[in-house]
Amino acid sequence: MQYKIKNAVQVKQFNNYYKITICKNITKGKKATKHTPKGKAGNQTKLKNSVSRSKKMVLEKALCNPWNWFVTLTLDPQKYQRDNLKKFIKDLGQFIRNYRRKHPGYTIKYLLIPELHADRKNWHMHGLFSELPFDDLEPHPVKELSEKGYLNWSAYQKRFGFNSLGAVKDPVKVSMYITKYITKDLDKSVTELDQKLYYCSRHLKTAELVSQGRLKDYIDFQMDFEGPYSKSQFVNDYEFFKQYYIEDTF
Template sequence: MKDDNAYNFRVIDYGDSVQVRLYSTPVLRGGQVSKLDRLQLHDVSDDEFDELLEQKRQERSINSSVNRTKNSIYAVARANEWEFFVTLTFDRSKVDSSDYNLISSKSRKWLNHLKTRYAPDLKYLAVPELHADGKHWHIHVLLSNIGSIKLEDSGIVKAGKKIYNLPGWKYGFSTASMIESSERVSSYICKYITKELATLTQHRKRFWSSANCVRFKDCVSDEFLDDPGLIFEKYGDSIDYIKKVKCPVVNRSVTYVEISKEVKTEKL
């Protein structure tokens, strides 16, 4: 059943390219409870209905927060060209990596120190990730314009990529690898924003980026398509690549379709 307040097709113009997103299930605008949700609750009591409806509203609030954060990260990541993907871990004998505020402060200060001391044009975008233990944190960072920041060859090669270490990171262990596609790494880094992270970091910054990162307001349009497959028929010859991403937080998958910048998408 179609909900008039939902969409399953979104077009985003990033200036130098166009991205289409196809959603496996409809996305509701404004975090509202859909008509479908209401119909699914038709056989419960009034008190149960109110309680379940409030639960759904709270779930949608968290999911909306996750999506807003992902969209904000993606917008910064996509607007810039990146050279290195870095992971920073913390030695627990030196830093209490369960303290989110502490690891955020340490990593921000270190990145700004690099910018001041070694790379005045350094750009960075940092996103935290929770360890599998659900308690401790590490940081993923996109870097470009690294100036004279020192990288050491670790002697390790993964998936054909040479792995480096950053000897200047004194709080624990670090790895860095060359980025092949800024577009693809922009999608990849968003996967670290989860429902659990959003819940644990309420009212705190969930990512940080250098002031010199390019920022722009993307041009967005969305609608509901009865047959999303029309996008492939219409732009098949102009599609650069397609990637499908599962989003368990909202129980849907998103298919990202990159369309050549020369092509202007039209209403389907």
């Protein structure tokens, strides 16, 4: 039997941050068996759920792990086939594994999201990297990017082509930013190729639920991120918020 909880509070720990979320309504309990609608309606439901789940996981993995670089990885047509995402993913994964073996003193992790170019045919990647050897990084050859502090990863350039690395200065902002690349259009494109919406290193940390409950009274909290069904905010400590809700395990 299902039941609804109004003004539900959830607090999750994301590494050095806490995310406070207030949901107008959440549904708990066992849901009656129901077949997904066929045709266009069913496909839209699956699409929405897939995008939502992927955004949630990308945000958690972005916030719960330390990152040094926001990266853009493209492909040089003189060096690599640009329209084969499956091959790109496979070869990039092997490239990173080999690179790790050559640099054992570095914790090299990644979280990457594919994106089609404007031509709707060729692929590139956006995402996050942790440690990379500084000996392998150099001022970016494009003057406009170099003047903004972007670097070039020479090992990637030799194997695949153009890239740019920008230092992560605000982990929350960059984590929120990369989720914008998870779209319905991307889901449709990668599903047709039997690929994923994002790719990441194994064993990345995810968020931990530390508290939940109900607001004592509905208070119109102004939060940084507000939507039609919920609102949320990242804070360094959530002790101040405990006075406003009653903890409950649901």
